[in-house]
């Protein structure tokens with residue numbers, strides 16, 4: 065190793081799902097929404113013509129923050145926006161997890177948490193899910209420097225009822241508790257309902273899944289004014305202009321079309337419930353996901369082999385090479401047509417295991 069190499073920060077990065085290119089493929093591997101964004105979003109693309117991109121964007125993203133405040137019934141001092149929720153979560157690790165005590169999160173969860181903890185040198189302890197992949201709120205009643213978990217959890221899709229979320233928040237009033245709600249719009253009520261009671265709670269959501277805007281990169285956090293100010297102070301110490309102007313304008317436009325949002329979310333939930341029936345009929349089992357994906361396993365078909373076979377058919381799903389997960393596939397809920405292609409293939413593929 066040369067001397068200059070010794071000073072390089074070495075990290076093991078998060079591995080995002082593949083983004084294969086091409087037409088006729090069925091992409092069910094990164095939990096994107098199969099429907100296009102609201103026409104109200106596309107309508108505002110017009111505004112980007114002319115000279116508007118010549119100038120820096122509003123560093124406070126005021127239009128987007130205002131639209132979020134109205135949508136969620138919160139003051140603007142309770143909302144922070146970022147470049148996708150990954151940006152919001154990374155800044156939250158940097159801002160709130162700054163103690164010698166370990167941060168707590170589930171052993172099976174969004175694998176980025178571990179990456180951020182290591183990048184920022186935050187000590188952490190992972191807590192095992194139960195035999196059914198559930199988070200046990202009682203495990204989170206111990207000394208810590210912060211708590212973070214997704215609800216619904218990833219990649220299981222399991223949604224924890226709000227009273228259990230509240231048990232974790234209530235039992236940890238000396239730390240910041242972050243609930244990562246990337247999939248909550250497909251599930252139950254948001255922990256945002258608890259914000260009035262707990263100043264140490266931060267609820268993070270994204271436009272990437274339920275609002276069909278993964279490519280735009282918009283995420284946000286809701287919390288007490290004290291938490292939001294701390295996040296803003298860190299952000300302004302890093303880069304004032306994180307959110308580009310198109311993201312601010314188009315993100316606000318998406319919030320203006322509640323009817324389209326509800327309709328597409330409902331459609332995905334209906335497809336998800338039908339997909340559960342189909343998977344069950346084919347012999348798969350899975351946690352009862354409330355998200356826009358299913359985490360499925362088959363008693364006879366080996367997951368990795370099936371993953372490769374699907375890929376040869378240009379059907380992409382997600383495979384995790386990790387203990388307890390390596391015989392499962394995470395399948396994003398696509399359109400009914402996409403799901404039909406998947407099930408037609410699975411029926412053929414599984415014939416060799418029947419009888």
Ligand SMILES: *Cc1c(COP(=O)(O)O)cnc(C)c1O
Nearest residue numbers: 148149150174214246270272283
């Ligand atoms: C998708 C996802 C995110 C990040 O999404 P962004 O596109 O960065 O908003 C965060 N947490 C979980 C659990 C996710 O699945």
